[in-house]
Amino acid sequence: MSVKVKNRVVGYSLGVFLGLFAISRAGADSNSPQFISPVDCSVPSQCAIQNYVDVWPGSGHRDYACGTLSYERHRGTDFRVLSYDLYLKGVRVLAVADGIVRSKRNDANEGDYILKGNESVTLREAGNNVVVTHENGWETTYAHLRKNSINVSPGDMVKAGDVIGTIGLSGKTEFPHLHFQVSHNQELRDPFTGKKPSGCTETTMESLWDSPWKRNFQYKSSGIIDAGFAGQVPVLKLLAFQSEQQRISVKNNSEFLLFWGEIRGLKIADRLTISYENSQGDITKDQVILKNNQGSFFKYIGKKRPEDGWISGVYTGKITLERIVDRQWKVIDSRQKIQTLP
DSSP, X not given: OEEEEOSSOOOOOTHHHHTOOOOOOOOOOTTOOOBOOSBSSOTTTTEEEEEOOOOOSSSXXXXXXXXXXXXXXXXXXXXXXXXXXXXXXXXXXXXXXXXXXXXXXXXXOBTHHHHHOGGGGTTOTTOEEEEEEOGGGEEEEEXXXXXXXXXXXXXXXXXXXXXXXXXXXXXSOSSOEEEEEEEETTEEEOTTTSXXXXXXXXXOOOOSBXXXXXXXXXXXXXXXXXXXXXXXXXXXXXXXSHHHHXXXXXOTTOSEEEEEXXXXXXXXXXXXXXXXXXXXXXXXXXXXXXXXXXXXXXXEEEEEOOTTOOOOEEEEEEEEEEEEETTEEEEEEEEEEEXXXX
């Protein structure tokens, strides 16, 4: 079964509260800082950038590379964890440069927007967050952090790489991620160009990222978010909750044995193959060719438990995303998971 998810993912635009406006086409300043990564995970293997700053003036949206990895009026860079297991274990958020903590919020509940709706996060759209001021008028904001994970307070001095908190699911968001936002003299800046958002270019030599982060953060528009086995049909919006992971965990007497995958940035004519194989070489498989672009896509395959129960041993699940490049199929991303049944 496949589930199509809207291209626009819900997140929080901090510009409304911080007064950050995209107003001109200025380049990066000579006193621009050089940032390290704000997340303590490997990009793009463990974490990926789901959304960039919307640099397009007026209606519509574009990211700095003229792609569509953003949504209208989005004011930050969203670093998404590419494993629900890793997210639940905890991914640390780091200060990108030396500075002083200006403010924090640490008491917003996890998942309120998903479970209770928009009204539950009114005036708390950023969820748990930290704002750090840096030299020469620069400021960084870290939003959607895990409740009670923030270990700094206003007035604290932080060094680049110091732990601020943990990636969470607080505020107005549907997926676990860090919303990272940059301003200079109270004006929004895109860390991938150092500029005020006012348009895009397919190539840029400027960036606020220090090496090797600039190389690690190379633009990638498509990939697999996560995959796994399940004993019940997963509820996509609940996969970041420990209770849902426990509900769908595979047991020896599970009614179903499913393999699921969540993918982002699919293009028309992409080929998606999902399969799993048991210890005796029996294969369950499905393949789809995308008929239109999909910002996010969820698919699972599986079987109902036979009368004599599941075959014991190792089950290997695999999901592969391919695209035609130079008239040949090219693997864009692939993920493999193992499940053992006694």
